[in-house]
Amino acid sequence: MNTWNILVVDKSSIVRIGLGQIIRGNFDCDFLTEEKDSYGVIKTLHGKRRYDLVIIGTVAEETEDLINDIRQLNSETKVLIFSKTMHYPHAMSYLIAGANGFLTQSAESSEMVKAIGKVLGNERYLCMELLEAMAQETFLSNIHRRKNSPHKSKGAINNSLNDKLSKRQKEIVDYLIKGESVSAIANHLQIKVSTVGTHKSIVFDKLGVKNVLELVEMYYGEMVT
Numbered sequence: 451m452n453t454w455n456i457l458v459v460d461k462s463s464i465v466r467i468g469l470g471q472i473i474r475g476n477f478d479c480d481f482l483t484e485e486k487d488s489y490g491v492i493k494t495l496h497g498k499r500r501y502d503l504v505i506i507g508t509v510a511e512e513t514e515d516l517i518n519d520i521r522q523l524n525s526e527t528k529v530l531i532f533s534k535t536m537h538y539p540h541a542m543s544y545l546i547a548g549a550n551g552f553l554t555q556s557a558e559s560s561e562m563v564k565a566i567g568k569v570l571g572n573e574r575y576l577c578m579e580l581l582e583a584m585a586q587e588t589f590l591s592n593i594h595r596r597k598n599s600p601h602k603s604k605g606a607i608n609n610s611l612n613d614k615l616s617k618r619q620k621e622i623v624d625y626l627i628k629g630e631s632v633s634a635i636a637n638h639l640q641i642k643v644s645t646v647g648t649h650k651s652i653v654f655d656k657l658g659v660k661n662v663l664e665l666v667e668m669y670y671g672e673m674v675t
Contacts, residue, residue: 454570455481455499459491459516460507460532465555469505469532469562476563477570488516495523503570507532507555513540517547528569532562536579536631538587551575556633556643579631586629586662614656622649626662627669 456479458469466484473482481499485491488511495501504520504527506513517529530551531544541552551569553562554577565575576584615623618639625635632650636643659665 452570453478453480454503455479455483455501456566457483457485457491457494457501457504458507459485459487459504459509461486461509462507465507465532469507472559472562473566477566487511488519491516492519492523495520495527500524501527503528503530503566505530505532505566506549508534514543514547517544517549521548528572530565530569530575535634535637536577536583537634538580538583538629538631541580541583552580553577554579554631554633579633582662583629583631586666615653619649619653619656622646623653623665623669626650627666 454477456473456477458466458473460466460469463486466486470482470484473479481501483494483501485494488509491504495504501524506516506529509516513531520527520529528551529549530553531541531549532553532555533541534555536552536554544552551565551574553565553575557565557577561577565577568575621639622635625638630638632646633643636646639646654660654665657665657668659668
């Protein structure tokens, strides 16, 4: 059975403690170290002990820079991002910088265990929110490539939205179209994640769509074939 050296970094002691409990309860660790900032991480990694995984939560410094520093110190050390919210451009920049996985702090403990296990097992782990945003981005890119005027029928669709949706629901639709996750939308609008989820379900029912991709299709007025 493998034993692991894992380093957790987050400015919140509550997050560090919670992650530590989950890791200790599900993985056999030789060392489980906690740090609150990038300086502590780099200082720890400069020591003699070799770490298999660094889990990066919320830090005051640039996360991309921290990933690059970790990669320079030891290219074999895995990096799992444990982000407060899913912001697509940031998530992609972390993956490009060399992160092996991305997870949001709204994840259930079972998903955290799955993500950590996969990354330790030399696999990549991407949460469902990020996978959906990536699918949306690909879908929208296809639309823009195949249409001379991507907003050709947007006016008619917007009129339909104006008739069916409340002001708050239209705000949420705008964010969904941009690829924002439910947690990120809640953060933008300063409302609860559950409230965004409720509005999202109502929007889908009103417009007769099953998922965000169908919403995007309706918004741009064309199915991609």
